Amino acid sequence: MPADRIHTGTTKTDFAARYSLLAKPPYVRLRYLGNQLGPFSEVTVRANEFTVPPPGIRTVFVLENEITYLSLPDVPGAMAILGAGYAAALLRYLPWLVSIDLRYWGDIDTHGFAILSQVRRHFPHTRSLLMDRSTLLTHKAHWGEEKAQTAEQPMHLTPDEEELEGDLRSGAYGLHLRLEQERIPMRTVARVIAEP
Secondary structure (H helix, E strand, C coil): CCHHHCCCCCCCCCHHHHCCCCCCCCEEEEEECCCCCCCCCEEEEEHHHCCCCCCCCCEEEEECCHHHHHHCCCCCCEEEEECCCCCHHHHCCCHHHHHCEEEEECCECHHHHHHHHHHHHHCCCCEECCCCHHHHHHCHHHCEECCCCCCCCCCCCCHHHHHHHHHHHHCCCCCCEEECHHHCCHHHHHHHHCCC
């Protein structure tokens, strides 16, 4: 390939951009938590075509874990988006989220807080869900280990979130502690998401 067609400023892992090739479009997987629109309760759409919120949607929950995404109870006027990893990269295609009640629920570990911070960089009004000290301490029987903490220092956390993230990083409750979101009982989840 001629040297002028190779974009050396891109990362080596972004093969398509490096060689001016078309990349696979990003997709958004979503579930309606109240009344479904049309015949489907769950759909996957191209992110660049998802330019306006579905009618009647007032709240969007972003979750990283497929089990919790599929298990969320009915919430009128709400939908869930599966983030599946670092959700901020996906959500940037959905600028209409600025006018929606946006809630992020990730694991209580350093990666979960890093993702929350990245989402807030694009959408500062984002509220975390079940990512607080009380949730962590109430579910001690379900604690696990975060194999490798992220080196990223989250810049967009509330003071309480920042303090908890620091405690996780320093090992205040145990080395590499984490509480995965799927370990929290659904009755607790249902109670919390019903709150305004």
